[in-house]
Amino acid sequence: MLRTFEKAALEAGEAIIEVFRAGCCVAFKADASPVTIADERAERIILSHLAAAFPEVPVIAEEAVAAGHIPDIAGKPFFLVDPLDGTREFVDRRKEFTVNIAFIEGGIPTAGIVYAPALHVAFVCESGKAEKLAVDDKFEIVERRPITVRAQPESRVALASRSHDSPRTRAFLDEHSISECTNIGSSLKFCLIAEGMADIYPRFTRTMQWDTAAGDAVLRAAGGSTLTLDGTPLHYGEGANADFSNPHFISWGNAKRS
CATH class of the missing domain: 3.30.540.10 (Fructose-1,6-Bisphosphatase, subunit A, domain 1)
Known part of the structure; x- marks a missing residue:
């Protein structure tokens, strides 16, 4: 395949x-x-x-x-x-x-x-x-x-959407004491976490399943995870939104930390 x-x-x-x-x-x-x-x-x-x-x-x-x-x-x-x-x-x-x-x-x-x-x-x-x-x-x-994700360092690097950032993203980063954040477009954000170049990607604006699936697959295979805000893995297809939109999510490298 x-x-x-x-x-x-x-x-x-x-x-x-x-x-x-x-x-x-x-x-x-x-x-x-x-x-x-x-x-x-x-x-x-x-x-x-x-x-x-x-x-x-x-x-x-x-x-x-x-x-x-x-x-x-x-x-x-x-x-x-x-x-x-x-x-x-x-x-x-x-x-x-x-x-x-x-x-x-x-x-x-x-x-x-x-x-x-x-x-x-x-x-x-x-x-x-x-x-x-x-x-x-x-x-x-x-x-x-x-490639594999890196161990979560004490000072984590976040990624955010270049075109779809939000105030909620900044609030999340502040809450988790993350000061370093790079804005980048497209599904490359998942891949940068997968290869150990960053640690977290919070997404609080609209995405579609086709936007995230391939990058999410790479991240999961590299040892990371993409979780909805209730802590469950992001789901695709049946049971997801009828218009193929995603709920808000957070992608993590290595183990999720609070």
Whole structure:
């Protein structure tokens, strides 16, 4: 499965970079979130790969859902796809945007890829193991190395959304005596915790399941966790919100500390 994810994400990333270099117009969906031709091209590529390799597995994909195409996933494993997470970063010419594909079993993200094509890096996981990949200018993988979260230090580093920060986030950080916080876009926040570069990511504004599933999969495989505010693991699919939005959550590296 992971090889299919990698092939699909790398090809989608190449299409995204072509648009990124050329520039493009931006449209807005019903929820006021931006969408570009890069989102649409990348999603078509990913869906084509998944359909060819796993025709029996339903796919919940961001742009397809926006167009009203929502397959039945009740009681089934399924894929979650965000072809371009961090569209605002993409439009603003920042390089933090990512391609995201995740496999969900029983509400748990068990395999996934987060690929940042402009940064030449990807993060993948399968069978409880997480890796960081280096990708060259030809969109080929040139290096793999295993990653794990670090032990929680006394002085923890937090990550927050660049485009969707909130006063509640600052209040949370103050409450937990966390003074160092870096703002960064897209699902890379999960991956930075997974590779031991940061320790916590509190999220108190709206996210969708396709925004978080792949990064969450990588983080869990690397030894971290993503918990809702009642302390339960973030759940995907059945039993989650009907519109595929997430509740507020906190992602932790290593063991959660109060």
